[in-house]
Amino acid sequence: MTDTDTPSAETATPIRPVPAPAPDFVVVPARHPGRWVVIAVIAVIAAVVLRSVIINPNFQWTVVGHYIFADIILMGLLTTLWLTAIAMLLGVVLGVIVAVMRISDNPIISSAAQFFLWFFRGTPVLVQLIFWYNLAALYPNYAIGIPFLAPHLLHGSVNDLITPYTAAILGLGLNEAAYMAEIVRAGIMSVDGGQAEAARALGMKRITAMRRIILPQAMRFIVPPTGNETIGMLKTTSIVSVIALSDLLYSAQTIYSRTFQTIPLLLVACIWYLGVTSLLSTVQSRIEHRFSRGHIRRSR
C-alpha cells in the first residue's frame, strides 16, 4: 500500500516502444601502463635467477640428474608417501571422532576431547615422536586381557611392538588428530544451525544428521585446511629421521654425508617434495569441487 507512487513513476518515464538503435560508440578498454613496468621488472629478475641457476656450476645439475631416480631416493620417497598417508588417515579419522566428542552434551566426553587436544597440541611433535619410540623405557612389557579373569591373553615386550614405524605413525598421527579435530569442529560450526534443526524435525537421530547432513556440508570448510595439513605432513615426516627411519630427506642426507654433494642432493629432495605437493594440490581442488555441490550455480 505504501508504494502508491510507483505507477505514476512508470507513466512519467514511459518505456520506449521500439528499442533504441545501438549507439555508435566504440568502447576503449582501460589502459594499465603500470602493468607493463611490473612485467618488465619481473621478467628481468626471473631471467637473472634462471641464468644463475643454469650457469652456476655449484648447483651440480648432473649430480641431481644422477640421483633423482636412484633406488635409495625412491625408497625414501615411498616411505615419506605412505607415512604421510597413514598419519593423515589416522589424523582425519581420529580428528572427526574427537571433534564430535568435543561438541558432545556430555561434559565428561567433551572434557576428554579437550584434554586430548590440550596434550597433543601443546607438546612438540618431535618430543611426542621420541616419546613413543622410547615407550619401552616407561612400560617394558604389555599385556592385553580381561582384568582379573585373564589378564594376559596377549602379552609381550613393548620394544617388539614399538618399531620405528609404529612410533612414527603414533607420533605423527595423534598429533595430527589434535589439529584435525579443531579443523573439523570449525567446519561443523560453520554449518547453519537450521540444517541440524530441520534434520531433527524430520526424525533423524543425531548421529544420522551428523553423517548425512552436517559433515557433508562441513566438508566445504574442512577440505582446504586439510589440504594444507597434508602438505605440511609430507614435510613434517622428515623428522622421523631422528628415530632412524629412512624417509626422502634422510635418504638424501645419507648420500651427501658420504659424498659431500650437499646442495644437489637437497635439490633432489626438494624436486620430489615439490612434485608431490603439486600433485596433492590438484587432488585437493578436485575434492573441493566435489564438496561444493549446491553452492556453485550451474549454467542451465
Added chain:
Amino acid sequence: MSNPLVEARQVIKRYGNVEVLRGVDFTVQQGEVACLIGPSGSGKSTFLRCINHLEKIDGGTLTVGGDFIGYRQQGNKLHELRENEIAAKREKIGMVFQRFNLFAHKTALENVIEAPIVVKGEKRQEAMEHARSLLARVGLSHRVDAYPAELSGGQQQRVAIARALAMRPELMLFDEPTSALDPELVGEVLDVMRDLARDGMTMIVVTHEMGFAREVGKTIAFMDEGVVVEHGTPERLFTAPRHPRTRAFLSKVLKA
C-alpha cells in the same frame, strides 16, 4: 470437541530467568487448521517448537495424539526420553521453518527422499516416486534436480513443505512460513498450504498473514507475553475481539 490431536495445558518455557511461555493452554482437533497470531516476542514460535520438542518445556503438559513427545508415561511418572527416542516420535510431525532450512548440498528431490530413506527405511525407488508426486503437488515438477541455491524463496519453501509431507505426517507445524519471502512469492506458498488444509491436514500455523489466517484458519489463537490471550473462530476474533490487547494488536496489523 472429541479427542484433540494437540493438547497443551499450562505450558511453561524458560530461557534462564526469562519466562517465555507462562502457561499456554491450547488444543487443536484432528483435521483442524489453527493459526497462532500475535506480536513478535509473544512466544508463538517457541510454543510451536515445543510441540515437536525442538524446545523442552519446563512445566505443564503437552501431548500430540495423546502421547507425550519428550516423555514416556508410566503410571504417574513421566520418564524423560533420550534425544534418539524423541527423534522417532517426531516422524509424525512435519515442520516448515521460516528460513526453509533445505539441505543445501542436496537437490530438491534428494531433500524430499532423504528422511523417508534414512529414517523410515523406505526403498529408494518408492521414496523417489512419492517425492516426485509431492513435488508435482507443490508445482515443482520442473525443478526436481535444482539445488536450493538455484531456487527462489517461494520455491524453496514449497520444497520444504514437500519434504515434510514425505514423512506422511499427522500434523504439520508452520513457523512463519512466508516471513522470509519477497512479497510477490508469498502467494504461491499460501496456495500450497490452502490446498493442504482442504485435504484435511491438521495444521498449526504461526503467521503474520492475517488474510490467510482469516480465510483458512478454523480457530485463531492470539498470543501475547507468553500466554494465549484469546482464541476463537476467525469471524469472531477478527470482528469482535474481546480482550483489549487483541483489539490493540488487530487494529495495528489490519490497518497497515
